[in-house]
Amino acid sequence: MSRTERAANLAGVVVPFAGVLIAIVLLWSSWVDGIDLAILAVMYLATAMGVTVGFHRLLTHRSFRVDPWLERTFAGLGQLSVQGSVLDWVADHRKHHAHTDVEGDPHSPHVGHGSGLSGLWHAHTGWLLETQGQADWKKYARDLYEDPKMKRMGRRFPLYVLMSLLIPTLLGFVLHGFTWQGALRGYIWGGLVRIFLVHHVTWSVNSVCHYFGTRRFDIEDRSTNVFWLALPSLGESWHHNHHAFPRSAKHGLKRTEIDLSALIISGLQKVGLAHDVVVISPERQAEKALPPQRTKIPA
Template sequence: MTVATSNKLQPDWAIIIYMVVLHLVALTAFLPGTFSWSAVGVALFLHWVTGGLGITLGFHRLVTHRSFQTPKWLEYFLVFCGTLSCQGGPIDWVGMHRIHHLHSDQTLDPHDSNQGFWWSHMGWMLHDLPIRSEVPRFTKDINSDPVYVFLQNYFIPIQVALGVLLYLIGGWPFVVWGIFVRIVAVFHCTWLVNSATHQFGYRTYESGDRSTNCWWVAVLTYGEGWHNNHHAYQHSARHGMKWWEIDLTWMTIQLLQRLGLATKVKLVDQNEA
């Protein structure tokens, strides 16, 4: 099986329409009646909950790479937060990311950076990729768990329920900023890890691909921008290997350790790194 270039693939019109609608509504954020500073605050808070706790800590470091363990209730909570990012269901997200690591910057990589910035940033997800059929094989540890299956199947209704709650609390501005602006912002921050950190920055390790360390992506993604470090040592819970490579998610894991909620934390021997 191969991942073809975009001109050989069928467009996924459902995803294209989904992306267009989200971006168009987000662009209304500064129209009269849709802006308020409290709504911006809601968006920033939910950016951290869904992008930081959910995607970076939950989907990525905990579930995809199993770089540490938590009690099951906390794992489910973090995966729920990731589901609120609306980047598909957790099973698909984890499966596609594991495939990416196995074939990073090769033809089977879903977002192979050799096909250009646009492709690795978001072009790949706008097409019907044959490699998606491999997701069940890469997610045997989670794809029969009823909680994961529920979140996989109902991530859109869950988002709608959050939108209703925000509307009841703060009206339409809370919906525009807390749902649409926040989702689009978390989308692009996450996608920069696929695109920018395979194009810009520096390389500390020979990782067998084009991954780089990019400080400004690390700022936007709670530490995920130290991507070359991560690809060199993908099971490490800590991505910022140097003292100046600030990794907020690693700090969160350290806090969970102190609280007794993170165990079996995998790290790289600093002499080796």
């Protein structure tokens, strides 16, 4: 990783955190209202969906298919999450699946960085300063690398970072009556705070969901399901289910496993915008099921 890449990633961690500190001061001063929270919620859902439905289930695992225009829309929303270019994200994640929790995994809490808190730190944030964006596009994301429009979108990632901050700033400016205070509030709540939340929820899947939680299937890696992350992660925290069946469009395989991303994909399918949706039958799930006494792992 170059010094410039490391500095940019460090800024991506520190600046949103600074925004959260400012937001705490604004909360103390009651400088927040329904408009600010609505901007935060809309931006969170749009960009988190770009990651979970777009970057992950559509582009990384091809769990379903959509027309090119919608595929690029999801990729754009994913880039607005400020988690790296579409090619970097997909290549890193495919490499994670190719080397899960063994040497070569970009962000395992169990390999190369000790155990306990040091491993969790690496999986959650430390990897951003070492291995993020270093997976070979030609090896792990050849389909996107050979797509000129997707490749062009990836090169424009810095522009998407700017748009990710500009959109909520403009929304705050307009919705608060064309005031600079409204613009600032949109920038902080819909921009910095939202980026912070989406980042850390996503990174928790890398760290928490390979360390704490439960397991249902007989697979070799150390992925886990973490129920309390299901809502904020839009279903991504059924991560052990996902590692058992990587191409499944649905990660919450039980009715009680809330998976908002799967509901979005199902909705797209019902209106004819998604097709070839990968579904895992109960019989296939039963074939991989662990005995009940082995479903939990130690914290």
